[in-house]
Amino acid sequence: MKRIMTSAMIGGLVAASLGFAAQAEGTKDSLVINGEDGPVKIITHVKNPPAGSPLPELFSGWVFRSKETRALEADDFDNPGMIFVEQAWETWNTPDGKAGKSCADCHGEPSSMKGLRAVLPRWDDKQGKLMTLEDYINWSRVEHMGAKPWKYGGGQLTSMVALISLQSRGMPVNVKTDGPAKKMWELGKKIYYTRVGQLDMACSNCHEDNYGKYIRADHLSQGQINGFPAYRLKNAKLNSVHARFKGCMKNIRAKPYKVGSDEFRALELYVASRGNGLSVEAPSVRN
């Protein structure tokens, strides 16, 4: 009752100050990315999310960014994240490790990875664990190339994740939450709703209860990860999913889990599932 009353009150007050009312929602524009192989339609808004979704509608973070930032993502030529994708493409073709092979020697074109990003993280029976795209790349480097794993969240790995994710661009996110993945999904959900830090907030307090509103100068999104890795204007590089989680935890003065930890893997699966139906959008552009 209190909640309803309060939000009705906020609504009234916001509407009274015109300057704020105009910005209270995200854009209604749709996103078609002008890519090398032609235009790609991106689902940035899901009106009827899958049953059991905690959100009445799904929105990509793109919807809440400024006009200028949105425009940067609409054309690969303007997207600063594409520079890192190009670097990863060079790496793809470069032999490394004891086997003296490149990714291309075994996998052919990056397009052979089409569809993979949309279903990750996923439980892998052979590995006996929940695997992110980062995990698969590092596993293949060690197992098949005889090379050292790249640093989780580091530039090389994140750029390769972006190159492989790009192959699924436009496809709807579709991660599995049942079966053997269920336990990790439950853990992720628990983390999502647990209040942490001196400021005492859960992910849900901002990204579920208050998306669409401004928190100081930031227009709050649903905290979706369909756009990751994301190029951020703030640090001028590609950011991994776990790096973003870490940043949000630090902002509320909570000790973040480690990048590449099981807790962040679990959270990644859970957050990905909240975006089932949105398009893979990597590499996205954010502020």
Add this chain to the structure above:
Amino acid sequence: MKPYKLALIPAAFMVMATMASAGVVAPNDVVFESDGAVSQSLTGVPGDPANGRKVFAHRKKGNCLACHKNSDLSEQQFHGEIGPELDGVAERYDEAHLRGILVNSKKTFEGSIMPSFYRLENGARTMKKFQGKTILTAQEVEDVLAYLMTLK
């Protein structure tokens, strides 16, 4: 050398003792009414509204503008819209209620996103450097309170 050091200890103790006895209510000793209000001042020292205004706007202290619009601070850019506007808030609440909201917002608004500014039991995994510390000091709470009382 040694005796000199020893002599210093009692002096240090005395300073601490004077601070503690200056009437500051410790975070765990704050007494709430059933509706979340706190009638007793946390320090016994009247709040300074000018400093309260600064603490209100300071991003590492109150950071109230992250969530609240406040026309009195229109010189500051970007006022958030997570919580209600605070224009005229002193007409909606009395001093004790405002103090209660600042000390522990959850006692007034169950499950609120608003941080509790003078409370030790916050969320899990609090960063080391903030552990065992309140977001604002007792006097800062009184100062912000004095400032809120000017918003009429």
